[in-house]
Amino acid sequence: MQHLLEVDNLSTSFFTYAGEIRAVSGVSFYVDEGEALGIVGESGCGKSVTVKSIMGLIPEPPGKIIKGQINFRGQNLLALPEKKMAALRGKAMSMIFQDPMTSLNPVLTIGQQMIEVLYRHEGFGKREAFARTAEFLDMVGISDARHCLKQYPHEFSGGMRQRVMIATALLCQPQLLIADEPTTALDVTIQAQILELLRDLKKKVNLSIILITHDLGVVAGFCSRVIVMYGGRIVESGLVQDIFKSAQHPYTWGLLRSIPRLDNTQRTRLIPIPGTPPDLLHPAPGCEFAARCPFAMNICNEQVPVMRQINSGHQAACWLLHPQAPKLNIAERRSRYEGTSHSGGRKSC
Amino acid sequence: MRYIFGRIVSAIFVVWFVITLTFMLMHAIPGGPFSSEKVLPPAIIDNINERYHLNDPLLKQYLDYLKNMAYFDFGPSYRYQGRTVNDLLQEGFPKTALLGLSATILALFGGVAMGVTAALKQNKMLDYVIIFLVTIGISVPSFVLATFLQYYIGYELHWFPPLGWGEVKNIILPVIALSAYPVAQIARLTRAGMLDVLTQDYIRTAKAKGLAKSTIIIRHALKNALTPVVTFLGPFFAYILTGNFVIEYVFNIPGIGQFFVTSISNRDYPVIMGTTVLFAALLVTFNLLADIIYTLLDPRIKLTGREGA
Amino acid sequence: MNIRADSFSPLPKDLKKAISERSATTFGQDAWQHFRKNYLAMGGLAVLVLIMVFSIIGPFFSQFDYASNDLMKTNLFPDWIHPFGTDELGRDILSRTMYGTRISLLIGFGSVVINLTIGIIYGGISGYLGGRLDNLMQRIIDIIFSIPDLLYVILLMVTFGAGIQNIFIVLGLINWVPMARIVRGQVLTLREQEFILAARILGAGTGKILFRHLLPNSIGPIIIVSALQIPTAIFMEAFLSFIGLGIQAPLVSLGSLVANGRMNIPSYSYALFFPALTIALLMLSLNFIGDGLRDALDPKLRR
Ligand SMILES: Nc1ncnc2c1ncn2[C@@H]1O[C@H](COP(=O)(O)OP(=O)(O)OP(=O)(O)O)[C@@H](O)[C@H]1O
Ligand code: SF4
Ligand SMILES: [Mg+2]
Numbered sequence: 001m002q003h004l005l006e007v008d009n010l011s012t013s014f015f016t017y018a019g020e021i022r023a024v025s026g027v028s029f030y031v032d033e034g035e036a037l038g039i040v041g042e043s044g045c046g047k048s049v050t051v052k053s054i055m056g057l058i059p060e061p062p063g064k065i066i067k068g069q070i071n072f073r074g075q076n077l078l079a080l081p082e083k084k085m086a087a088l089r090g091k092a093m094s095m096i097f098q099d100p101m102t103s104l105n106p107v108l109t110i111g112q113q114m115i116e117v118l119y120r121h122e123g124f125g126k127r128e129a130f131a132r133t134a135e136f137l138d139m140v141g142i143s144d145a146r147h148c149l150k151q152y153p154h155e156f157s158g159g160m161r162q163r164v165m166i167a168t169a170l171l172c173q174p175q176l177l178i179a180d181e182p183t184t185a186l187d188v189t190i191q192a193q194i195l196e197l198l199r200d201l202k203k204k205v206n207l208s209i210i211l212i213t214h215d216l217g218v219v220a221g222f223c224s225r226v227i228v229m230y231g232g233r234i235v236e237s238g239l240v241q242d243i244f245k246s247a248q249h250p251y252t253w254g255l256l257r258s259i260p261r262l263d264n265t266q267r268t269r270l271i272p273i274p275g276t277p278p279d280l281l282h283p284a285p286g287c288e289f290a291a292r293c294p295f296a297m298n299i300c301n302e303q304v305p306v307m308r309q310i311n312s313g314h315q316a317a318c319w320l321l322h323p324q325a326p327k328l329n330i331a332e333r334r335s336r337y338e339g340t341s342h343s344g345g346r347k348s349c
Numbered sequence: 350m351r352y353i354f355g356r357i358v359s360a361i362f363v364v365w366f367v368i369t370l371t372f373m374l375m376h377a378i379p380g381g382p383f384s385s386e387k388v389l390p391p392a393i394i395d396n397i398n399e400r401y402h403l404n405d406p407l408l409k410q411y412l413d414y415l416k417n418m419a420y421f422d423f424g425p426s427y428r429y430q431g432r433t434v435n436d437l438l439q440e441g442f443p444k445t446a447l448l449g450l451s452a453t454i455l456a457l458f459g460g461v462a463m464g465v466t467a468a469l470k471q472n473k474m475l476d477y478v479i480i481f482l483v484t485i486g487i488s489v490p491s492f493v494l495a496t497f498l499q500y501y502i503g504y505e506l507h508w509f510p511p512l513g514w515g516e517v518k519n520i521i522l523p524v525i526a527l528s529a530y531p532v533a534q535i536a537r538l539t540r541a542g543m544l545d546v547l548t549q550d551y552i553r554t555a556k557a558k559g560l561a562k563s564t565i566i567i568r569h570a571l572k573n574a575l576t577p578v579v580t581f582l583g584p585f586f587a588y589i590l591t592g593n594f595v596i597e598y599v600f601n602i603p604g605i606g607q608f609f610v611t612s613i614s615n616r617d618y619p620v621i622m623g624t625t626v627l628f629a630a631l632l633v634t635f636n637l638l639a640d641i642i643y644t645l646l647d648p649r650i651k652l653t654g655r656e657g658a
Numbered sequence: 659m660n661i662r663a664d665s666f667s668p669l670p671k672d673l674k675k676a677i678s679e680r681s682a683t684t685f686g687q688d689a690w691q692h693f694r695k696n697y698l699a700m701g702g703l704a705v706l707v708l709i710m711v712f713s714i715i716g717p718f719f720s721q722f723d724y725a726s727n728d729l730m731k732t733n734l735f736p737d738w739i740h741p742f743g744t745d746e747l748g749r750d751i752l753s754r755t756m757y758g759t760r761i762s763l764l765i766g767f768g769s770v771v772i773n774l775t776i777g778i779i780y781g782g783i784s785g786y787l788g789g790r791l792d793n794l795m796q797r798i799i800d801i802i803f804s805i806p807d808l809l810y811v812i813l814l815m816v817t818f819g820a821g822i823q824n825i826f827i828v829l830g831l832i833n834w835v836p837m838a839r840i841v842r843g844q845v846l847t848l849r850e851q852e853f854i855l856a857a858r859i860l861g862a863g864t865g866k867i868l869f870r871h872l873l874p875n876s877i878g879p880i881i882i883v884s885a886l887q888i889p890t891a892i893f894m895e896a897f898l899s900f901i902g903l904g905i906q907a908p909l910v911s912l913g914s915l916v917a918n919g920r921m922n923i924p925s926y927s928y929a930l931f932f933p934a935l936t937i938a939l940l941m942l943s944l945n946f947i948g949d950g951l952r953d954a955l956d957p958k959l960r961r
Contacts, residue, residue, distance in 0.1 A: 594901070
C-alpha cells in the first residue's frame, strides 16, 4: 500500500558564516492516511526543519535540502517547481505553528487572513468564502464569526488565535495537517482545549496529522506512532506502545524517565537530560549522543550506529543493539541514569 | 482625540519656543542689527532704530513680536526697502513648495521601490548596486551633489539648464539634488524593514497558506515594512525644508530658501526670524501628520496613545 | 563496519569530556573580528587613514601654503607643480585642500568630544536620577529635537558670528542631544540590573556607580553614535562654510573650498572637483566605518 507521505533519507543543512549546520541528516519515515504521527526530541534537534522541508518552507539561502526524497500522494515534492508547491500548501497540506502570537499578520484582519486562502485555492466568491469561513470558525469553537472576522489579531487571546490558525489551516480540507508544537506557547488549560479540538477534528474529517511536541503525555494520548529525534537524526521510532513499553535507545530512556507506565494518565513533560545538546556545526564521528550517554562505548565515538529493526515497525539506532554489545537489564538502565541526573542539565522546553 | 489634542498643544509650545529663541538670539547680537553697516551718522541710526521700534523696552518688543507672529505678521524687511517679510515669503513659497513636493514624491516612491527591490534581491548584483547608490546618496552632502549636477549636467552636457526657474526642465536638477538624501534614507529603511519583516512568523504562515509570492510581498510584507519609513517622515520633512536652503541658493531659485541664505549674509534679521518660525510651524504640522499616518498604518496603535513606540 | 576487541567496552570519562567540549569554540567572535570581515568598513577605514595622512602630513611636503597667493599664476590647470591646479588668486588648491581637510577632521572629531562630554553628563544624570528631573530633562530634549539641528545651528551662528571657535561652540551646543538620549536609555536599562544593585548595596556612591559600571557597559552604543556624528559635524561645518557662515578667510575648510570652486564655474572646474571629491570620500568612508561599527557592536544586528 502506498503511504500518504513518505520521507526518504532527507538531509537539510544551513550554510552560515560559521559553517554548515546539519539540521537534519538522513531522516526517513512515513505517514498513512488518517494516522497521527508524533515527533519528539529536545529543542534544536531538527523537528521543525524536518517538517518545514516537507512544506517547502526552508528559507533558501541559507538553508538547502541536500538529498533525499519526499513523496506526497506519490508525487516527489522536491522535484516540484515552486508554483506547484505553493498550490499544494494550504490546500492539500497545511501547517500550524508554535507561536500564535506572532503567526498572524498584525495589520490585517482575521477575516482578510482567512478568506484569502479560499480565494487563492478554491476560487470562491465573496459570499461562498464567507460562509465557509464562518462554518470553520464555528467548528473550532468561535461562534460570533461575523464580528470576529473584522477584528485584528491583537484583539484576540493566544488560544483564540491558535483556533483561528487551525480553522485557517483546515479551510481547504487538506489531507495532511502538520502541527509544530501547537500548544507550547499557551497556558495549560488552553493547551488541553486545543488538543481536545484537534482530536475532535481528526475524528470528524479524515485527516493525517504530524504532531511535534515536547510533551510525551500528548503523544501517548494522541498519536499511534512516534519518532524520537536527536541531533538531526531519528534515533528510535515505533508504535506508541513499543516506545513506551520497550524503548531500546538510551536517549528515549532518558526522555521516558519520568513516565514509568503507559497507563499513567498524568501529563508529564520532558525532564532534562544532563549535558549540552549536540553541536550540529561539528557532527560527531560516531553517535551524537555519546557525550551524554551513560552507556557509551568506544565504538560509539567512532562509528555512527545503524538503524536496527526490533520488530515490525519498531526500530532504533544504537550500538547496544549490536549482537556483541553487553546486555543490560532494566535495573541497570535506571541506576546508570540516576547516577548522572544530579549534574544539572539544561532546560529543554 | 485626547491624544491629538495633546499633540497640538505641544506643537504650539514648540513653535512658541522657537519664536522666543529667535527673538532672544537676534537681540543678543552685539551692536544690534545694523552694526554691520558702513559707519552711519548716529542720527541716521537713531532714525532707523525708531522706525523699527528698536528703542522700545525689550519686553514690549517681545510681546509685540509675539502678537504679530500670532497673526502671521513678520514685519518689514530691513533690506528690501518698503517690502514686508510676508511679501517675500509669499513670493517664495509656491516655488519652495513645488520643489519640496516634487522631491517628496520622488523620495517616497523612488525610495520605497529601491528598498523593496534591494530586499527581494538580497545579496545579488542589483542589491549591491542599490546599496552603493544609497551610500552615495547618504554620504555626499546635498550642496556638493547640487554643485556637481549643476556643473556636469548643466554646464558641460547641457541636458538641463544649470540655473534659473520658470520652466519644467528647470526643476529637474534641483529636485534630484534635493531628494538624493531622502531617497537613499527611505530606500535603506525600506530594505531593512523588508528584510526584517520577511523573517517574521506571519510571513512564514502566509507561505504555508500557499499564497502567491506577489500577494505575500504586497499584502503581507510591505505594509509592515513601511512602519520604520513612517517614523522617518518627521526628519524627512525637516530635511526637505532645510535642504531647500542650499539647493535654491545653488540653482538660483527665488524661493524661501534662497531668501533665507541671502538674508543671512545681509543680516536681514526679520527675514531670518520669519523664515525660521514659518519652518518650525510647517515642521510641527508635518510631524503631527506623520503621527496620524502612523496610526492609520498600524491598527495596534490607537490615537489615544502610543504602544511602546 | 570494523569492530575491535575493545569496541564494546565503556567509553573512558575523559574522552567523553573531550567530545562534549569539541563544540565550545566559534561563537566567541568579538567585535573586531566582525568588523574586520566587513569589507566596506575596512575599505572606509583605509580611505580615512589615507585622507588623514594626506591632510596631516601632506602639508609638510608641500612648498605652498594655503594662504599665499601668486597673482602671476592664477587659475592654472593641474600640472606637476600644482597637481590640483591653482585658484583665482593663484593659491595652490592641493595645499588648500589639505588644510581644509585638516579643519574638517578637527571639527568632526573635536565636536564629537564635546558632544560626548555633554551628552554623557546630561543623559547620565537624567537616566540615573530619574523621576521629575528626568521628565523635565526629557521634555527639553524633545523640544530641541523637534526642530532640525541645522536651523538651530544657523541661528546660533548668525548670533555668534562666523569663525572656527564659534563653530565648535555651536556644534557642541546642539549635537549632544542624540548622545544624551542613547546614554539615558542605556542607563535606564542597566540601572535595574543586578550588578548595579549589588554595587549599591555595597555602598558605592552615585558618581562612582555611573563611571565604574554604567558607562563601560554603554560603551558600544556610545561608540556607534559618536562614529555617526563625526560625519554629521563635518557636514554641518561644510554647509555653514558653504553659505558663508563658517570658516572665514584666510582659513579654509572643505565647505568654503567647494563654495569658492563654485564661483569659478564654468571655466575652472578642478577648483571645485578636488575639494568636492575629498569631502565625498571623507563622508563615504566615515559612514561605512560607522555602519560597520554598528553591525559589529550591536548584538541585535548580528544574525
Ligand atoms: N534559518 C536557519 N538558519 C540557520 N540555522 C537554522 C535555521 N533554522 C534552523 N536552524 C538550525 O537547525 C537546527 C534545528 O532547528 P529546529 O528548528 O528544527 O529545531 P526544533 O527541533 O524544532 O527545536 P524547537 O523544539 O526549539 O522548535 C537548530 O540547531 C538551528 O540552529
Ligand atoms: S550508540 Fe552508544 S552512545 Fe549512542 S546511544 Fe547507543 S550506547 Fe549511547
Ligand atoms: Mg521547532
